[in-house]
Amino acid sequence: MTLLVPLVQRVFGVLFKLLLLMIFVFPFLWMISTSLQTFRETLSYPPTLVPAVPQFINYMTALEAGPFGTYFKNSIIITLSIIVIQMLVLIPAAYSFAKYKFKGSGLLFSFVLLAFMIPGQVTFIPVYLMMSDWGIGRTLLPQIIPFMTNAFGIFLLRQYFKQIPEELIEAARLDNASELKILMKLMLPMSKPALATIALFSFVSHWNDYFWPLVMTDSAAVRPLTIGISMLRETEGISNWHVIMAGNVILVVPILLVYIFCSKQIVKAFVYSGIK
C-alpha cells in the first residue's frame, strides 16, 4: 500500500507534464502540419491533422513571394547589432548600479525603471519624426538605436553582480587590477547565465518584432523577416494559410536553434541562488 502512493504521484506528475507539453507544443505542430498541406486541405473541416502528401513546395512559394534574402539579412543584422550594443551598454551600467554608490544613482535607476514602463506604441511617432529629421529614415538604424539598452537586462545583471562577494573585488583591486579588468575577468565569467538569458530574450523579442519595424520603415529594402511573412496575408479575401505557415516555420527556426544552444545557461540563471 505504501508503495502505491509515490507511484500514483509519479504517474500524475508525468501525465500533468505531458498535458502541459501538449498545450505548448501543439501550436508548433499545427504550424508545421499546415505548412505541408495543400490549400484545400487547410480549409477542410474537420481540420486535417496530418497532410496526405507533404507539400514542401510551400516553402519555395513563401521564399519566392518577396525579397526574402534581404529580409533575412536585415533581421540578422538588426538583431545581432542590438544584442552586441546592449551588452556594451548593460554591463558597465549594471556594474556601476551594483557596486558603486554615487550621487544620483537612485535617480538614474528610476529613469531606467521609467524606460521599462513606457510602451513602444506611445513613443513611435516622435521617434519616427526624429529619425526622419536625422536623415536615417531609410537605413536599418531606426530599428536598432531605440533598443540600445534594455531595462530588464540591467535589473538582472545588477542582481547577479550584487551577489558577487565584495571581498573578491577588493582583493582584485589590491592586486592593482583596473576596473575594466575586474569587469572582464571577474564579473563576467561569473554571470554567464544572466548574460545568456539577456541575449536570448533580446534575440527572441527583436527577431519577432513586427510593430516597430512596420512603423519605422517605409521601404522593403530595410524590412525584416517578420514584415516579409505578414505580407503573405491577403488584405481582403482568403489567405493562403499553407504558404503563410511555411513562412512562419522559416521565421521560427533560428529562434529554436538559438534556444537549444542557450537553454542550459538559462536554467542555470534562474536556479542560481547565490551559492557562495
Added chain:
Amino acid sequence: MKKLSLTIVLTLMMTMLAACGGSNGNSGNGNSNDTASNQQAASVSNSSPTQNASPTTTEKKTIDFWHSMGGANGERVDAMVQRFNESHDHIEVVATFQGGYDETVTKLQQSIASGTGPDVSMLERAYVQMFSDSEVLADLTPFMQSTGLEESAFIEGLMGHSYFNDKLVSLPLNRSTPIMHVNKSILGELNLNVPTTWEELKTVTNAVIQKNGNDITRYGMSMPYDTWYPLAMITQSNSSFFDEEGTTVPFVDDGTGEKVFSFLKDLQSTGALFYPPSADSGNIVTGMFREGKIAILYQSTGSIGGLIENVDFDYVTAFLPQNDKFATPTGGANVVMLEGSDDKDAAWEFMNWMLTNDQGALPFIVDSGYLPVTHAMIESEMIKSQWEKEPVRQTAYEQLAYAIDTNKDIAWPSIMHEFFSAIEAIMYDSEDIPSTLQTFKKEAERLLAE
C-alpha cells in the same frame, strides 16, 4: 584586451552595415537630397543622343506608390507596376506594401508629418474625408483636365467618397461591395428560391438548418464581423447612418437600428444566422460557406474569385435582400495623390495610366475580383469575356445601381470603433438593443460635434 577590441570592431561593423543597409535601395521623394542625387545618377545612365540634347527633361523620376495589398493581390499590384515601368522610360514607380488598410493609414499619417510621404497611395475610401480635411490630398481636377479624363467616365455608385468640399480628391481604384453568395445546391435540395427580401431570407435560412441532437451542423447564413453588413441593412430599411449635416445618427432614433438588430438576433436565436467571433471572421465564415456549413454568405465581392475556384457546388451571387429597398454600401480603396509630392505630373501620369490603360489596373481588377471602376473597363474585352465565363461577377456590377454610402464623415474612423462596440454588445453579449444604441448615439454625437 583582445576580447574588448573584438567586440568594438564587431559593433562598428554592425553599425556600418546597418547604416549602409537601406540607402542603396529605393530613394525617397520627400527627401530632396535623395531625389537630386538620384536624378544625377539617372541622367548619367540615360544616355541616348536625343535625350542628351535636352538635359532637364531626361532625368528618371521616381514615384513612391504605397498600397495595402498583400498575398496574391500584392503580386498583382507588383505586376501592374512592372508593366508601367516597362512602358514608361522616364518614370519609375516604386510600389511598397504598407500593411492592411488601417496600418497604411497610420503610416501615411506619420510620414506626411515628417515629410517622407509617398506620391501616390491607396487609401481606404472611408478615410478619404479625414485626410482631405487635413489638406494633404492634391486636388485632381486640373490633372483630369490635362489628360481629358471626365468624371462621368467613372461609375457613379463608386464616386461617393471621391469628393471633399466640392473638390475631387480621390478616384476609385480597387472597390468592392458586399454581396449575397448562395449555395444553390443546398437550396435546390429543399426546393427553395434565392431570397430577395428579408422575409424570404428568414424563411430560407431557417429551412436550411440541420441539427445533430442539440448541435447545429448547418446554419442558414453568416457574415463577417464588420460594420459593412449592418450598414447595408440600415440603408435597405430606408434610413442612413449619418444624416446630411453630419450631426447625428438618425438610424437610432427612427427605429431602424432596433429593426436591423432585432432581425439579426432573431435569426441568431434559431441558428439561422451564425455570427462569427471577431478575430479572423472573414476567413472563418468563407471557409464555412465553402464546406457547406452555411447556405448563404454575406461577403465582399472580392471573395468571388477564390470561391469560384474552390467550391464543389452550384454557386451563384445575388443582390443583398431588400427590406424597403435594395441598397448596398461600397468598400475597398481609392487612389489619392499627396499634396506633398514633389512630382505631381509624373504621379498623375501613373494614376491616369492605371485608370485608363488596358494594361493598367484592369488586369489586376479582372484577376482579383474587385469591381471595374470606369465605363470603359466594363466595355473592355477582358471584362466582357470574364462575365461570360463567370456571370456571378456581373451581378456584383449590377448591384452598383443601388450603391449608397451614408457613413461619409471625417469622424467615421473613430465612430466606427464605437459602432463595433455596440455590435459586440448586441451580438455577443445579447445586451438590450435600444439602450446599447442610445449609448452609441451619445458617443457618436459627441465625436461628430468635435
